[in-house]
Amino acid sequence: MENDFSFETKLLHNRHKIDPATGAVSVPIQHASTFHQFDIDQFGKYDYSRSLNPTREALEEVIADLEGGTKGFAFSSGMAAISTAFLLLSQNDHVIITEDVYGGTFRMVTEVLTRYGIEHTFVDMTNLEKVKQAIKPNTKLFYVETPSNPLLKVTDISAICQLAKQCGALTFVDNTFLTPAHQRPLELGADVVLHSATKFLSGHSDVVAGLAVVKDEALGKRLGYLQNAFGAILGVQDAWLVLRGLKTLHVRLEHSVKSAQKIAEFLQTQPLVKNVYYPGLTDHPQYDLQHKQAQSPGAVLSFELQDEALLRSFIAKVKIPVFAVSLGAVESILSYPAKMSHASMPESERLQRGISNTLLRLSVGLENTDDLIADFKSALQDHAKNPVEV
Numbered sequence: 019m020e021n022d023f024s025f026e027t028k029l030l031h032n033r034h035k036i037d038p039a040t041g042a043v044s045v046p047i048q049h050a051s052t053f054h055q056f057d058i059d060q061f062g063k064y065d066y067s068r069s070l071n072p073t074r075e076a077l078e079e080v081i082a083d084l085e086g087g088t089k090g091f092a093f094s095s096g097m098a099a100i101s102t103a104f105l106l107l108s109q110n111d112h113v114i115i116t117e118d119v120y121g122g123t124f125r126m127v128t129e130v131l132t133r134y135g136i137e138h139t140f141v142d143m144t145n146l147e148k149v150k151q152a153i154k155p156n157t158k159l160f161y162v163e164t165p166s167n168p169l170l171k172v173t174d175i176s177a178i179c180q181l182a183k184q185c186g187a188l189t190f191v192d193n194t195f196l197t198p199a200h201q202r203p204l205e206l207g208a209d210v211v212l213h214s215a216t217k218f219l220s221g222h223s224d225v226v227a228g229l230a231v232v233k234d235e236a237l238g239k240r241l242g243y244l245q246n247a248f249g250a251i252l253g254v255q256d257a258w259l260v261l262r263g264l265k266t267l268h269v270r271l272e273h274s275v276k277s278a279q280k281i282a283e284f285l286q287t288q289p290l291v292k293n294v295y296y297p298g299l300t301d302h303p304q305y306d307l308q309h310k311q312a313q314s315p316g317a318v319l320s321f322e323l324q325d326e327a328l329l330r331s332f333i334a335k336v337k338i339p340v341f342a343v344s345l346g347a348v349e350s351i352l353s354y355p356a357k358m359s360h361a362s363m364p365e366s367e368r369l370q371r372g373i374s375n376t377l378l379r380l381s382v383g384l385e386n387t388d389d390l391i392a393d394f395k396s397a398l399q400d401h402a403k404n405p406v407e408v
């Protein structure tokens with residue numbers, strides 16, 4: 019918005035490149051909770067840090083610009099951003115939500131919003147007919163996560179936004195997996211973009227943070243009101259860490275995406291790997307759509323192993339990735355959705371969504387790709403040679 023620089027240049031050369039007061043080339047961390055008012059009749063821009071803080075504001079302006087929005091908001095976690103955005107809804111509203119949504123969002127919708135009289139319908143959003151059938155007179159929100167977690171299904175963002183507009187509903191898109199570097203939902207018609215900035219945006223597994231961005235100014239005022247009312251704001255140290263992580267977003271993602279593509283292709287050739295889910299594979303059902311609406315298939319993939327014994331030995335034998343929850347970091351992260359991100363989903367719901375007990379999710383980091391492939395290869399071969407070990 020502020021200039022015509024390309025995305026990667028804007029990550030470094032934006033309004034907050036230089037502190038106007040001192041020339042400092044890093045955004046100052048403003049710890050103050052309150053601000054002296056010099057004039058009883060006219061208060062300054064800042065009065066109390068829950069409402070507005072200069073360090074948090076810098077991050078909010080940077081993310082708004084990167085997503086092509088008018089207003090950004092920083093929260094204490096991705097779930098705080100998502101939950102606060104849900105407060106735009108009222109009693110008796112209905113939400114249409116993607117089926118394999120992040121486990122925490124599933125919990126919020128099924129266990130919390132229901133107590134406030136907000137209904138929901140889960141649908142496979144890759145099927146527009148099913149989405150249309152789920153529409154009710156009180157549908158006020160379409161909630162999209164694409165590519166989805168953990169099965170990497172791809173939803174047509176523009177098509178959902180069009181449907182939402184026809185029924186006067188809002189569209190929220192969780193853009194955690196691709197970030198504005200590779201997908202910009204506001205340009206495709208979305209109303210609110212949500213992020214777990216804990217993941218790729220910060221990128222170093224050292225901060226928990228959430229972001230929201232809107233394009234419409236009136237909606238921005240409503241969300242700003244809710245951010246202040248609910249109060250789940252991001253602290254200044256963490257805002258600074260996200261700002262620092264953002265500077266390398268483009269190069270980190272570029273490397274990880276290339277690496278993820280090679281690893282997905284390698285896993286496809288392995289007889290002990292049953293299925294590979296990655297929108298960069300030509301046989302992915304929404305391969306074309308992904309290439310149309312996003313700049314890359316992302317750096318997260320999932321794969322299913324032949325059986326649980328293999329899964330256990332694979333996890334025990336791989337040396338490079340950390341075995342952990344979370345994704346989007348400099349180090350590769352291997353996760354077990356059934357016991358991690360989707361542990362809060364009842365088993366029957368989980369299996370119905372295809373999140374089986376033999377599914378692993380890999381978030382590809384910045385290691386040498388061949389090292390990762392060699393590591394996976396030997397973990398699979400060890401088991402093939404010695405299958406009774408576990």
Ligand SMILES: *Cc1c(COP(=O)(O)O)cnc(C)c1O
Nearest residue numbers: 095096097120167194214216227
């Ligand atoms: C991690 C994650 C969240 C939740 O974010 P937190 O920062 O952990 O609260 C939401 N959506 C997606 C897709 C995520 O990966």
